[in-house]
Structure formats: structure tokens, C-alpha cells
Amino acid sequence: MSGAAFQQAAWTVHTEIFDGPLDLLLHLVKRDGIDLRQISIRRIADAYLEYLDKLYEVHLGVAAEYLVLAATLCHLKSLEILPRPPTDTSGAEEPVDPRQVLVQRLIDHERFRQAADQLDQQRMLGRDTFAREPAEIDGAERPLIAGLDAFGLLDLYHELLRKQATPDPTYDLRGRGPDIGSCVRRVVERLGGPGGTAEFSQVILEIPTKVERILTFLAVLEMARLQWVEITQAEHLGPVILTSRIETDADLSVVVGRIQMEVGE
Amino acid sequence: MSGEVHAFPGAPEHEVSPEVLGALEALLFSAGLPVTLTELSLALDIDPEETRRGIEVLAWQYGAPNRGMELVHVDGGWQLRTQPRFAQVILKLRGGKPLKLSRPALEVLAVVAYRQPVTRHEIEGIRGVDSGGVLKGLLERQLVRVSGRREEPGRPLEYATTPEFLRMFSMSGLGSLPTLKEREELLRDADPAEE
């Protein structure tokens, strides 16, 4: 394979042709005409490793999941070469043949690849066939429901009043307006001493104006970069927790001055 | 919305291929909105005159007693619609589902409920957006009524809620509207950790 052609082929590992290591393995099995019923682990392990090697040659990063399969194949290959330990006849359970596990995974993978093909051949709404939007029915004829109770109504009213109470601030252009320094101070004070924590969204919501919220957001990012605050999130979409890492006796004005310098304020 | 139904008395003489008729029907069906002769001709890659003849044949076919739609000339284009004589059954199939009040409607209702009698100007002051259309809808639905006129320059109309409003929110009277204080108490009781 010429260099350019190979580069092209290698590149496709991360695009549509190989969607993950099993996909690549299946491709190699088919390419080399390997019979799945008498699969030689050595043959497909070698083919797979050789392919990964070529990827490294062209300095392409290989995703971790490709390496996991490589390790599994090497392990299987070593089992095939080593003599099998005598099977424990007293145990009722048949030992699982790791080769069969791999074959089963390849078969399942192929099975669902074909199922995906079949889905794609279904008459697809929006591609092969089109329906109509439901026609508008004259709303005046239909019964109305509120969708919320009296407390919900009150909440809405309360929300409107609160929005009205905090109009966008007006700025005196001669002055400096809100600055990042005061935002840093606010976050540090809110978190308390070292180890003090608060939920990030709470911290932001307590701040009255949009501009200060944005500045505080930037301040927190900058503080995290300087390792003065730790940002953690226990689970995806879970709450984001800020933890203060500033020593109690640290001079806050130094901290603030550093950030102001960093952001060029 | 009005539109003109073209009922052609006899079968049009024009020869139009079944394929063009089918395609025209599919296009008009899936478009929903009125489509012009030009748009149809471009999509089908045929002469506008042929499209016009096709439309004429199609409109005539929809005149048969076993058809449910009609072809209407509206807004400079052609549109498929259900025949008016089926309005009742359609309403029976689809009209039973209740309509939910929109967020703007709920907001205006909230302001009227807590501030009544209130002028449109005051409502808009609190919501920060024009509320004329929403208010009109609520008046038509009889959730809000005109209760009088404010004694100030321009004598603007004042709005208040109606018995229908009380019914919708299952309240015996305006006295049952919860207050801000009650709301705060409720929140404290519900989740002490949150305060």
C-alpha cells in the first residue's frame, strides 16, 4: 500500500468505516477470509496487531478501546500456544472457552450490523414517505385547562415581580462598573475558609446582575486554573461543587491582584 | 381563512398522465400550506400549463361524493383541505383534547388575579412585553372581564378575573388565592434544607 493510500485507510479508523475495535476485527476476519467456525486466534490477533502497528507508524492516535481488544487478543493467543491445564472433572461447570466468547461477540456484532441494514431499508418517514402535520382545529371549540394550580399561579406572579425588581443595571461609564476582583472576593467569602464548599449554581444564582454572573463565571475558571478552587461533579449532569483551596491567612488582595493581572483587567 | 373551491361541473377534457396527478396529490398533501403553480411545476419539472390542467382534473376528482378533501385556491396557491361537511366528525375525533393555557396567558392571568382591578398598562409594566393579544384571548375565553375604568387621564379600562377563572383553578372565591406569605411558609415546611 502506498504511503498516501495507507494514510487514507488509517484515517478511516476514526471515521465511518470502522466504528470501534470489534468493527475493525470483523473487517479483518472478512478481509482475510477467516472461517468463524474454525477461527485461529493467532491469525486474527496478528492481523489486528499489525493493523494497529501501521496506525502508530503514521502517528495516529489509537483510542483506548482498540488497545483493550489488542490486550484481550494477546491473552487469547497465549492461551492457545500454552498447553491447556487439565480440566477439573469434579466441577459441574464447563470452563468457558475464551475463543468461543470472542466468536460470539463477533457474531452478535455482525447480527446487529445486519439488523441496522434492515432498519435502514424500512420505509422511513421523512426520507421515503411523508405524512402531514395534524390540521389546526379551531381552538375556540376546545375546552381549556390551566395546567397548574393556584400556587403555580402565585409562583408565576412572584417570578414576574422578582424579574421586575432586578432590572438590568445601568452603568456609569466614567466609573469601572463591576470588576472581576470583587467577584473573586465574593466567591472566596462565600466558600469560607480552606475546604469550604458551595454548589456552583447556587453561587451564581445569588448574584443579582447578568454582568456580574458572567464575571464570576470567568473568575471561577481562572481560580480553578490557579488551583485556588477545586471544581468537582460527582455524576454527569449532577451538581457542580466548588471547594476553596485558599489558605486562611492568604492575603486576599494578592489573590485578587493576580487574577486581575491574568485577565488583563 | 377563506378560499375558493373550484368545482368543475363536468370532467375536464384535458389529458393529464396518472403519474402527474399522483405526484400533484402527494405534493399538495405533504406541503400542508398553499403551493403555487410555479412551485409545483418546478418540483415536477413540467410546464406550468400542464400543472394547471393537472390541478383542474384533481379538483374535479375531489368533487366525487366519496372524497374527504377539496382543492382550494388560497393566498395565490393551491391547498388541500377537508370538506366543510366533515367538520363535525373531525371535531369529534380531535376536539375532545383540552387545550393548555400558554405561558404568556398564565402570566397575564396571574397579574390580573393578584392586582385586580388592573389596567393593560400596568400588566405590561410588570411583564415587560406587549400583552394586548393575550388579554384579548383571555377576554374571549371569559377568564378575564372588563370591570370598569380607571379615574385617570385617558380613563383606561380595568380588568378583573371572572367566575370562570375561579372554576378553572378550583377556588371558591378570590379570598382563596394563596398569598406570598403562605407560599414562603409552604416552602419552608416542604424543604427546610433549602432555606
Next chain:
Amino acid sequence: MSGEVHAFPGAPEHEVSPEVLGALEALLFSAGLPVTLTELSLALDIDPEETRRGIEVLAWQYGAPNRGMELVHVDGGWQLRTQPRFAQVILKLRGGKPLKLSRPALEVLAVVAYRQPVTRHEIEGIRGVDSGGVLKGLLERQLVRVSGRREEPGRPLEYATTPEFLRMFSMSGLGSLPTLKEREELLRDADPAEE
């Protein structure tokens, strides 16, 4: 291409009044979404058996070469849709690209469809690749939903397909999924000696 079009070879023998046929067509046209026989019968105030005959006659009539739609049994109901041979002209009129699902999206959908309820871990075991992003996209498009939690350590979420999935792939129910190929069949297909 498969799909559940009921093309009746000859004219159905049933006598159905033109009025019922017209009303059925109007109902299906205005509903847009699939409508069940029961819903149609209630709206028309006729016997479900008569509705069924009406649907049969209507489906047969849509088989004529000059028609643009077809009557499809999908998601447990009946829906009017354009005939696939007009997909090109419709897309031309709309000026939009046809809907396309990516290969990974189709594969994840296939695993969810055949193995539901299924966990993310199981999907990734079959595909051999992280599928979180694809799954999220399918959830957003409402082709897949969270159906519950698996009673096992960590209580992982389980996923299943939605009615929107059936509608998109023109299936009357999960029973219409093509049968999965068996192990022996796949091995035979893959056998290089037989190619």
C-alpha cells in the same frame, strides 16, 4: 423496501357508503398522526366492523396509479402517507435534505429495538464502542426512551424504543421487526468457502 402497506389485489366486495369513505378520508387527512379503528368508529358513530371495511376499500382506492398517498398501518393505527415513488419531488419542493440516520445511530437503534429493555453497558458490549453520545441523540429525537432501571448493582437505566420509532420506520408494532439472523445463518453467510 418493506413497510406495511395493505394493497388489496382486487376491489373489496364490501359495500361501504360514499359518505363513510369521504368521512374516513377527511379524518385521516386532518389527524396527520396514526388513528386507531376505535377512534375512527367513535368519531363516525359506526360499528368498528364497518370502519374496518371502509379502511380496506380506501386502502384499495389509494392503489390506483393516479393517487399520491397510501394508507399505512403504523403504531397500532392507520395513517395517510405519500407514496415512496414521490419522495424525490417532495424533497425538491421542500428544498430540504432527506432525513438520514448515521450508521452508529442505526446500530444502537437496532440493539435497543431487539434487546429492549437494554442497558447502555449491554449496547456497548455488542457494539464494542462507547455509545453514550449516540444514545443521547436518539433520546433527544425521541426514538428511544428510558424505560426503567435494571435491578442489579448500580441500578443502571434501561432503554426501550418509542412510538415515534415505530412511526419513523413504518411499523405497526415491535412484532413487525424483521427476524434477527440466527448464529448458524450468520456463520454460513460469513463462510469464505461458499462465496
